[in-house]
Amino acid sequence: MTRFGRRDETLPDLMAEAALSALADAMIEEPDGLVVAAMNPEEFTGAGNYGSLINTHLGLSHVPALRVETATSSGVAAVYSAFASIASGLHKTVLVVGGEKMSHMPTPRVSEIIGRSIDPHERSYGTTMPALAGLITRAAMQRRGLTLKEISQVAVKNHANGARNPLAHFQEAVTLEAVMDSRLVADPLRLFHCCPISDGAAAIVMTAEPAEVRIAGIGQGTDTIAMRYRNDLTAFVATQTAAQVAYRMAGFGPERVEVAEIHDAFTPFEIISLEDTGLIPPGKAGRATLEGETALDGRLPINTSGGLKARGHPLAGTGIAQLVELCWQLRGMAAGRQVQARVGLAQSIGGLATNNWVTLLEARR
């Protein structure tokens, strides 16, 4: 993967940087399939037909290429597509690359483009991702006892991890006071509870041959695009479904997971998602975070990369970057932030939890 943050390169160049390093790492010159993930490249970069744009840019114009999109979880959707094509025998080796380039645009414009993944009727009320996350956070505080300190500690922890990741967007620690005193964005959410606008790309090579890390399970879960159609704001059904599917495929449950990358686009989502995936029992994830259980040296390290909060969130690049981090952790290549783990879990949220994924990776050793 590339370094995430403000980048001057074009999106095809960022994707090429990530793809070439993944191919070199896998010692493969040419895959027999390519899957590209990009959420809104037409709006952000003015270019479309991204499958063909990227295969040509990579010198792989003869390799069959697809573009896959499920909003902010597009990267994992692309991995799923590659997984299915390999499992079915259609392809032997598939390159998956995803990314986004958006920091060159003014923030209100970026928010508006990302907001197009919201139900159009609800969007006509001025709802943005932070607005919906604000509604969810307030409801979770009232109904589940989530506290401002708990959601702020997630930011402190993830920034501390990002400070150890040379590819992270933010590589400095923040204090609990700085998070809790940052400006209000969507009451009760403050600026430091929200992930940044990042450029970047990530890539992985998937193969039918035995490799150091295998996908033990991958699951998708969906929910209504309209928030007003949901009965409960404080848990994500799409994550719960995705987790059940992934655990069933893997043949094991959350008890074997030793490290996880969680979609903390807004810090309360990390706490909600830890419970939705079954990694921490209901109602306990906030306290576990305050007690350091999810820190780098805790019982269950969460977002060792820094998460979306500190590593950054180039939309369609994020789900793949989560899997890259887990691969590095499982292969002992996460210098400066290495944890001991054989099984890792990644959870990716598409839209406002409309199309979510859970992936389980296992080291073969």
Add this chain to the structure above:
Amino acid sequence: MIVHTLPASRCPRCHRLVVPPARLCPDHPVTMEAATVPNVGEVVSFTTLHSPPEGFKAPLHIALVELDGGARLFCHGEETRGIKIGSSVGVESVDHVFYFSHMGFADRARLFWRRAGASGEKVASITKSVVQGIWRGRSRGDS
């Protein structure tokens, strides 16, 4: 505030109510029926956006309200002072945009009696169907 109704749709299969009206139920691929819902309910959650998207003025107050009967809808409001999760609010539609407002004491009292009336009718209808069931059971037993 006078209690009146808002246009909605009801799924003939699961009886889910949605506002504004929609053609198909989100959970079943079946055509929904026209329905109405009262314009009063409770705040599910709310937020204030300090940097709203283009076309909206800050601060932008947004609430998700659950109307009596279960349909939920998004609304704008003049302010959120005094509003809590669970607060009773009235919803008005102005030029197809919903606005919530805190209900005053008189509104809440009127609503209380209206709800009591509705549940009273429900009790009466349940009693009626139980009596009918017993009657039918007896007539079957006789034959």
